[in-house]
Amino acid sequence: GAGVSQSPRYKVTKRGQDVALRCDPISGHVSLYWYRQALGQGPEFLTYFNYEAQQDKSGLPNDRFSAERPEGSISTLTIQRTEQRDSAMYRCASSGTTGHEQYFGPGTRLTVT
């Protein structure tokens, strides 16, 4: 596709359930980033990959959050045992070899009830 795609666009889950959020980057982009955005605020960094290697996961809030990019393309962000405080917009971005200009997807709105 032309841009970054994310699925699902909306996810409602019950507290304690696991969720998996998917990101499909722009074709050929080397780097993939996950951010979380609260309403009215800028995105906050979670983790990023160059190819399949996770370079920095310092932004993941706790060990319930994990991410993978096994083949260096599509990435999955998994949240285990979801809590209400995990409710947010989760955004994915990708960039080419320069790693500077990051292009964002439409996001997944996660609601934990």
Place this chain on the structure above:
Amino acid sequence: GQQLNQSPQSMFIQEGEDVSMNCTSSSIFNTWLWYKQDPGEGPVLLIALYKAGELTSNGRLTAQFGITRKDSFLNISASIPSDVGIYFCAGQYNFGNEKLTFGTGTRLTIIP
């Protein structure tokens, strides 16, 4: 997490006016990016700056990379209705750390 300070927080202007906003950081960045976000959409990249003192334009938008590397500025000339939205700055340190640190945002509203 850290967020950069943007000012003003919101702006109410009339169509045709020029707009100025800025972004400041307590730490140095080596790349500055400016994004615009419309309701329900992801941030859209407007301008990227790579060198201290650099001035870059994209149509009616002009951005500057502050000489101290701790700030950046965005100007919009002759505003039009589609300029409405939230503008975010983002800093990137690079050198093996590619994460973006975003600002708090400036909400632009055009008064009819």
